[in-house]
Amino acid sequence: MRDFLGDGIFNADGDTWKLQRQVSSHEFNTKSLRKFVETAVDSEISGRLVPVMKLAAGDKTHQLDFQDILQRFAFDNICRIAFGYDPAYLSPSLPPEAEKFAVAFQKAIELSRQRFASITPYYWKIKKALNFGSEKQLKIAVDQVREFAKEIINRKKKQLLIQSGHSDEDILSRFLVSGHSDEDFVADIVISFILAGRDTTSAALTWFFWLLSKNPKVEAEIFIEVNKDKSSSSELSSAYDEVKDMVYTHGCLCEAMRLYPPVPVDTKAALNDDVWPDGTVVKKGMRVCYHPYAMGRVEEVWGGDWAEFRPERWLEREEEGGGAGKWKFVGRDSYTYTVFQAGPRICLGKEMAFIQMKRVVAGVLRRFRVVPVVVEGVEPVYVMDFTAKMKGGFPVKIIEREGV
Numbered sequence: 001m002r003d004f005l006g007d008g009i010f011n012a013d014g015d016t017w018k019l020q021r022q023v024s025s026h027e028f029n030t031k032s033l034r035k036f037v038e039t040a041v042d043s044e045i046s047g048r049l050v051p052v053m054k055l056a057a058g059d060k061t062h063q064l065d066f067q068d069i070l071q072r073f074a075f076d077n078i079c080r081i082a083f084g085y086d087p088a089y090l091s092p093s094l095p096p097e098a099e100k101f102a103v104a105f106q107k108a109i110e111l112s113r114q115r116f117a118s119i120t121p122y123y124w125k126i127k128k129a130l131n132f133g134s135e136k137q138l139k140i141a142v143d144q145v146r147e148f149a150k151e152i153i154n155r156k157k158k159q160l161l162i163q164s165g166h167s168d169e170d171i172l173s174r175f176l177v178s179g180h181s182d183e184d185f186v187a188d189i190v191i192s193f194i195l196a197g198r199d200t201t202s203a204a205l206t207w208f209f210w211l212l213s214k215n216p217k218v219e220a221e222i223f224i225e226v227n228k229d230k231s232s233s234s235e236l237s238s239a240y241d242e243v244k245d246m247v248y249t250h251g252c253l254c255e256a257m258r259l260y261p262p263v264p265v266d267t268k269a270a271l272n273d274d275v276w277p278d279g280t281v282v283k284k285g286m287r288v289c290y291h292p293y294a295m296g297r298v299e300e301v302w303g304g305d306w307a308e309f310r311p312e313r314w315l316e317r318e319e320e321g322g323g324a325g326k327w328k329f330v331g332r333d334s335y336t337y338t339v340f341q342a343g344p345r346i347c348l349g350k351e352m353a354f355i356q357m358k359r360v361v362a363g364v365l366r367r368f369r370v371v372p373v374v375v376e377g378v379e380p381v382y383v384m385d386f387t388a389k390m391k392g393g394f395p396v397k398i399i400e401r402e403g404v
Contacts, residue, residue, distance in 0.1 A: 008192030065393035078197025104144035199387035207260035251314035
């Protein structure tokens with residue numbers, strides 16, 4: 001992964017990882033999350049996502065690749081919050097540089113994954129040394145990605161120069177202001193955050209909307225929740241507070257990611273020799289893989305109905321005046337539900353991801369129905385890349401709700 005991700009947070013260990021973790025953590029406090037919802041997310045929903053869907057709804061024959069739309073949405077979001085830069089990738093007048101970058105980025109992911117699938121590492125290493133085939137394509141794609149990342153960095157440097165270096169409104173500014181001038185290292189950080197912000201939430205939402213289409217009762221329950229929040233919210237309550245109250249939707253998202261985790265497989269390496277509780281011996285340097293996709297399907301953990309999409313496994317009713325009251329969320333520990341990792345490397349952006357996804361769910365379902373265009377009985381294929389994809393995209397028709 002080094003050619004693509006360099007020393008970015010996913011690929012780094014020790015002090016390099018710790019530095020990025022510490023600097024980035026400032027972006028995920030309550031103040032930053034409020035700003036994220038009320039500026040980046042909501043303006044992207046109202047200004048771009050809703051108009052695109054409204055346009056599609058107006059043409060009964062028009063199909064949208066909803067997976068692509070959600071990726072574009074998430075890409076704009078992560079660039080705005082992490083770098084203070086808006087690529088406007090979801091806008092109808094698509095900027096050519098954003099399109100070029102997105103294609104190169106996806107190519108770099110696919111070709112990096114192929115290295116893992118190679119029969120022997122020597123094969124791809126020989127191709128890299130001779131610069132031919134897939135390794136030549138990877139080099140071209142990575143160069144294009146890095147060129148785009150460095151354009152973002154240079155734009156930010158000029159902005160900081162004008163503002164006398166006082167801006168710390170985003171992750172990129174914080175790294176530059178704190179004296180990290182190595183452009184390649186900062187580019188690694190930019191690329192890693194785009195991978196984190198673009199591919200994970202969009203993958204989760206793609207499978208979430210597919211599951212909703214198969215479970216109309218769940219969709220109806222969410223519709224009630226998002227409209228109840230809207231009608232009961234006062235002028236003073238914020239979008240951030242609204243999201244906090246979407247407990248049923250939160251459970252639905254957790255259940256969707258149990259069945260279709262955005263990162264289906266992850267890998268660690270042992271720092272020292274170890275012996276696990278079951279007696280398994282792990283030697284220093286040994287690589288260990290764990291599979292959130294498989295772990296979400298273990299009958300001993302999730303019960304005999306593990307194959308069902310059942311949000312209630314994450315919820316219980318609070319008692320209220322002798323009867324059933326509001327939903328209360330009941331989480332699982334992070335080592336049982338490993339979608340966001342666990343331990344020191346647990347996902348920094350977990351709360352931000354839930355906030356973004358819940359705002360999208362509310363913004364879409366209040367106005368539209370998302371109807372998959374599939375042959376009866378045919379299930380979409382879950383592609384286990386570094387992040388999960390729906391093979392061939394997610395073609396849908398958009399139906400505008402009456403009276404909205």
